[in-house]
Amino acid sequence: MTADPDVTxxxxxxxEIEKIHAxxxxxxxxxxxxxxxxxxxxxxHPTKELRHADPEGAELVAPVFGHSxxxxxxxxxTIQRGGEPIGERILVxxxxxxxxxxxxxxxxxxxxxxxxxxxYVHKGDQHPAPVDPNFTGVGRCLTDDDGWYSFxxxxxxxxxxxxxxxxxxxxxxxxxxxxxxxxxxxVTQMYFPGDxxxxxxxxFQSITDQRARDRLVATYEHSLSEHEWLxxxxxxxxxxxxxxxxxxxxxxxx
Amino acid sequence: MPELAAxxxxxxxxxxxxxxxxxxxxxxxxxxxxGSVWLHGxxxxxxxxxxxxxxxxxxxxxxxxxxxRVEGSVRRDxxxxxxxxxxxxxPTGHYWFSTVEPGPVGHAAPFFAVTVxxxxxxxxxxxxxxxxxxxxxxxxxxxxxxxxRTTLVAVREADGSLRFxxxxxxxxxxxxxxxxxxx
Numbered sequence: 001m002t003a004d005p006d007v008t009x010x011x012x013x014x015x016e017i018e019k020i021h022a023x024x025x026x027x028x029x030x031x032x033x034x035x036x037x038x039x040x041x042x043x044x045h046p047t048k049e050l051r052h053a054d055p056e057g058a059e060l061v062a063p064v065f066g067h068s069x070x071x072x073x074x075x076x077x078t079i080q081r082g083g084e085p086i087g088e089r090i091l092v093x094x095x096x097x098x099x100x101x102x103x104x105x106x107x108x109x110x111x112x113x114x115x116x117x118x119x120y121v122h123k124g125d126q127h128p129a130p131v132d133p134n135f136t137g138v139g140r141c142l143t144d145d146d147g148w149y150s151f152x153x154x155x156x157x158x159x160x161x162x163x164x165x166x167x168x169x170x171x172x173x174x175x176x177x178x179x180x181x182x183x184x185x186x187v188t189q190m191y192f193p194g195d196x197x198x199x200x201x202x203x204f205q206s207i208t209d210q211r212a213r214d215r216l217v218a219t220y221e222h223s224l225s226e227h228e229w230l231x232x233x234x235x236x237x238x239x240x241x242x243x244x245x246x247x248x249x250x251x252x253x254x
Numbered sequence: 255m256p257e258l259a260a261x262x263x264x265x266x267x268x269x270x271x272x273x274x275x276x277x278x279x280x281x282x283x284x285x286x287x288x289g290s291v292w293l294h295g296x297x298x299x300x301x302x303x304x305x306x307x308x309x310x311x312x313x314x315x316x317x318x319x320x321x322x323r324v325e326g327s328v329r330r331d332x333x334x335x336x337x338x339x340x341x342x343x344x345p346t347g348h349y350w351f352s353t354v355e356p357g358p359v360g361h362a363a364p365f366f367a368v369t370v371x372x373x374x375x376x377x378x379x380x381x382x383x384x385x386x387x388x389x390x391x392x393x394x395x396x397x398x399x400x401x402x403r404t405t406l407v408a409v410r411e412a413d414g415s416l417r418f419x420x421x422x423x424x425x426x427x428x429x430x431x432x433x434x435x436x437x
Contacts, residue, residue: 030262031376038265040374043300044422050432051402053382053394057359058313058321058367059433063338066325099257099435108328112273122269138273140328174267176274182313183433185369187378189264206376207262215261238258241435 008164010200013037017205024208037202039163055243059182065108065142075141077111077153085135087116087154089230092190092218095147098179099241103147110176111151113137118157118171127159152230158197170197170204177237184239191217192233257435263377268307270371271342275309278330280341282314282353289317292415293366293383293408294350297343299374300423304347308372310420311340312351312383315364319357355385355416363392365406370420370430379430383418386410394431402429 016037033045053059078085096104114120114137117129121136135154143149156171172189179185191204198204198213207213215238224232266274283290293312297305314337315321322337330336341349356364366383382394384407389395395403405428408416421427 029259031264033376035376038374038376041376042374043303044305044372044374045376046379046427046430047300047423048402048427048429051394051398051429053431053433055433056362057319057365058315058337058356059380061313061321061323063313063327063336064323064325065327068325068331069328097258099260101258110274112270114269120269120272122272124268124271136272174264174270174273182367182369183380183436185311185378185380186261186263187266187371188261189267203265203376206264212259212262215259216264237261240260240433241257243433243435 010164010166013164013167013202014200017202021205021208026209028207028209029212031206032208035202035206038206055181055183060243062107062178062180062182062184065178066106067142070108070140070142075139075149075151077135077137077139077151080136081134083134085115085132085154087132087135089152090155091150091152091224091226091230091232092173092235093148093150093224093232094235094237096143096149096177096237096239097147098184098239102242103145104143104179104239105145105147107143107178107180109141109143109149111139111153111173113153113156113173114159114171116154116157118159129157129159155192158195163202168197168200170195170201175237177239179239179242181242181244184242186239189216190235193217193220265373265376266309266371268373270309271307274340275342276328280339280349280351281330282335282337282339282351284332285352287352289354290352291355292350293353293418294348294415295418295420296347297349297370297372297420298347298422302424304343305372305422306343306345306347308343308347308349308370308375308420309340310343310349311338311369312353313338313367314353315356315359317354317357319359319364321359363387363389363395370422372422375422380432381420381428381430382406383408383416385416398429401426405429
């Protein structure tokens with residue numbers, strides 16, 4: 001195969017990632033917003049330092065969701081279209097806690113994902129893989145009184161994207177999460193253990209610390225698997241600390 | 255107890271449109287309701303181009319300065335004000351909300367708390383949209399220089415609407431926020 005000088009190869013991207021990681025501080029828990037190997041960040045990352053603010057008013061109170069917002073069947077992505085979707089049926093279950101280990105109770109969790117072939121039900125997805133008429137890949141649930149969430153779904157496939165030549169995203173499920181404070185709001189992606197694409201993916205590698213990256217990877221948990229039915233994965237989520245807890249602590253110190 | 259390490263964020267990606275938006279997501283009050291305000295603007299990248307795949311969420315007090323703690327944001331019945339909304343940008347980078355102007359909570363100047371998500375943005379950003387008015391005593395704004403302060407204040411349009419643009423990068427870059435327990 002001849003190299004096209006105008007095409008960015010995986011090697012170019014991998015070299016860039018390696019160089020950034022070599023200079024990174026250990027323990028950086030969050031992705032870098034300025035991460036050139038993910039090309040779309042170039043014009044979309046702020047260049048000014050984030051400004052420190054003390055949370056006030058609405059920032060201290062997350063939106064509240066309840067059973068009027070979310071139906072119980074919305075957590076099962078395999079029963080939305082009347083027929084069985086193709087693919088490996090899985091359960092994804094875990095606990096949402098805050099930075100102090102307190103369960104985030106009765107709060108909204110939203111997920112979306114590609115189907116087993118790596119195709120999203122989105123008009124912008126041009127990947128020539130089949131759409132599954134029995135799978136939309138969208139789910140919602142509320143955490144229970146101890147912070148647990150659960151989704152029954154299909155294991156998503158990896159898919160190609162246009163960041164560079166022969167670029168593939170590791171299989172993942174997008175998660176949207178709320179805490180008890182608005183400042184705990186976050187969106188992330190859950191990955192599957194042992195994916196050979198991890199090292200190549202600039203979105204995953206934008207988190208420069210290995211232990212922090214590992215926190216995005218679910219574990220296979222056999223006790224969650226169900227006989228002749230599905231495979232179980234466990235993934236726990238830790239949000240940042242709530243400010244209400246911080247104020248209680250300061251009161252304790254006084 | 256030592257603080258637990260937070261799970262890292264990741265980009266919302268390009269394919270959230272069939273998952274996160276829902277009917278009524280941006281109508282905290284129905285459009286055209288007496289006393290409602292139209293809050294809208296554009297999201298721009300570092301070249302000044304529109305960002306057609308961004309998502310904004312707002313959290314706010316009601317007109318009396320009370321932050322609602324009621325469910326009903328996803329299936330709005332039109333009865334209660336939940337103080338939370340979500341708007342994706344359209345192909346021109348435009349977002350909008352139909353809502354009420356928040357009243358002041360305590361002594362702070364009234365503002366909408368905002369999160370911004372987009373393809374190409376590896377983690378969410380927080381900011382505030384202040385209502386135009388006397389903002390000289392606000393603790394956050396008074397610590398900013400004039401150019402930065404301007405990026406956080408909505409502009410009142412001739413028809414009474416509030417206009418607020420988000421500039422992710424470059425001239426007029428919006429001031430984005432971090433809070434004490436984010437590190």
